Amino acid sequence: MKKMIFILMAATLVACGTSNRINQLSTETLTSKKQRVKLPSSNPTQIAIDVQYLSSDELQGRDTGSKGIELAATYLKERFESLGIEPYGDSYMHPFQTDKATGNNVVAVLNGSDKELMKETIVIGAHYDHIGIIQAVAGDSIANGANDNATGTASVLAVAEMFKKLDFNRRKVVFALFSAEEKGLVGSRELAKQMKVNGENVVAMINFEMTGTPMVGKNYIAYLTGYDTSNMGDIFNKENETRTVTAKLPAAAQMNLFARSDNYAFYEVFKVPSQTLSTFDFTNFNEYHKVGDDITGVNAQHMSQVVDATFPGIFFMANEQGLKLKAMTNE
Template identity: 50%
Template structure:
């Protein structure tokens, strides 16, 4: 992440019937729980919860701790030398991501998977895949599911180790996006179009996402929401929710996320607001350009991980069971958002 970037999310799902909103008071870390019925969108469409829950019952879990460990093990290995933007190491990461997309029937968004940056001196690129929506009324609305795949490369040695592997920051978020892309690429259950975006140069100042946001704005993309994932490698402690989102109060995304998880999955972290984290990761350029719900899901809260931007941000520090569990909750949440009524997610 860029000088402290943060994101993550999690979820579960309702057994059947109308989704319920689980509202977490943003001024209370231990909120009272309030439930309200999810209403239809302005066009009168209802969330197709029966079909949604049937798909979940047939298709989950999406990933396992072993598969998460395999992906993380490569992305955060010394071979990639910290995935610095424009380096040989990040090129290897990009090839890995492209092969994952190809293996799971996720098509290139542009002519190839690579979106070359216009705002960085060295050759650098985002890696973008797409699963088109399957509904005539909703497929023109686009959701970005994203994470940055770059890190800071090498640094002054600490105990002889100079590689900043970036396991939590942000091989963890990248792994989450890849495994969700696998599910949607294989099952094609999304009514809205989903773009799976792995951003470069986040550590250089959100340059990859800034480039893509401007490009998409110029191209007239009908962007509905941006769900960004960062630093989800270790669980939160002593919270009554599993992940938080930055910019909690700016939209109703937390409530909608919880509605499709059927649990108090996403909460409010006061520290995130205090430190201005909403503006410090790849969600922010899209918010600036499109003024739509654009948030980061995260589990790093400044107390549960001591190796931010250090060589000790290694795979061995990650909790693979936690990550697999969270990804398996993220996926039906994203599916619910992709299939929900028009206008369901909105700015406050």
């Protein structure tokens, strides 16, 4: 069964049909120890559908610049359209060209409702590219990239759908799906730089990366890279009353994962809390950058649980004060 997640609010609200009443509360605090609001749950079936298509053989491993990744970008554009979420700027497609890669980021936006906080932006992102065709194993040469990172992409779509159902976010929320991460964070760096040039006041970036398999022997559902760079982990854990959401994974620090996914591009450009949620713990997935990274290794129910567990913290960051940057670490 889908898990119903609750957060604290200043007035009693019902999950469906509450848009008008929520808007009336747009100048009040959302957190109180007296009242709660139901947040929507994610749809594991839709998550599975998204991962299945993005990691299908038809897309040939989604290498940046390939026909396959163009098909993926069109699919993502159409998914945002189906959710009724507007393009960021004039188009969902944000092209870039560098000496390393040419591609398209796919970007959508929900504008904020608060007259002051709407001037601030949080970015929720994931890369949708992978490495394409590689050396064949048993006749299979397609690196489908199901866990890396169709799962993160599907998670962003699920979060976008939940925000759209709530129809409430004080800050602007940008949903950014990046190309050319595998070429060295190219797409995310280009988008971050362009947003900076355009005067976007980004205050946080939450990235989803490889969330397709449950961690082994952990009492939390996902680790957070760069854990000590901000209090983001504390917010995730405080806002979810039913379980411990996240913690610091020592292996992530040892492998410097903080600087190896698209969160880092936004940290570099905006110097704000910018971190990645992942469940790849180096023991639970053996198909990284291999042809075996296909839909059979993805647990959509687990992915839905990750989205549902982290959404209260994301919702807080879209609506409340309290997220703070700490000192930079080597994580």
